[in-house]
Amino acid sequence: MNNQILQLYAFLQASCGNWRNAIWIECKSCLYENQQCDEYLLTADRNGTPLVFSVAQFRQLTGDMPVKDECIAVLSEHAFEVLYSSWLLWNTDWKNGCRLRQLAQGKGSTL
Ligand SMILES: [Zn+2]
Numbered sequence: 001m002n003n004q005i006l007q008l009y010a011f012l013q014a015s016c017g018n019w020r021n022a023i024w025i026e027c028k029s030c031l032y033e034n035q036q037c038d039e040y041l042l043t044a045d046r047n048g049t050p051l052v053f054s055v056a057q058f059r060q061l062t063g064d065m066p067v068k069d070e071c072i073a074v075l076s077e078h079a080f081e082v083l084y085s086s087w088l089l090w091n092t093d094w095k096n097g098c099r100l101r102q103l104a105q106g107k108g109s110t111l
Contacts, residue, residue, distance in 0.1 A: 003106050008061055011053045015043040019058065024071040025080050030098050040100050041066060042080065050084055052103035 015021040019041055027037035039055040055066055068074055092099045
């Protein structure tokens with residue numbers, strides 16, 4: 001099955017089927033990319049593992065339009081990296097660029 005669909009299913013399952021239960025993460029000044037990054041939705045699975053989904057990809061796959069102000073919280077990319085610093089160290093590769101983007105692309109996930 002398409003990995004994007006599996007990621008979407010895992011994300012929706014972890015967020016009780018509603019993007020409003022996720023945290024909106026802005027990656028405005030991406031530390032790794034010399035370009036405009038994306039916005040992401042964050043939730044956690046039953047083990048506390050972060051599940052990150054690109055807002056643009058979510059819109060494309062579902063037709064639903066997540067709104068920042070309706071999410072349970074808004075977090076900066078920096079705050080996310082500090083919060084999950086130990087987990088990111090072991091599950092992502094800093095050489096591959098933006099960690100949010102890596103997670104949104106399924107790298108570092110257990111799927
Ligand atoms: Zn980024």
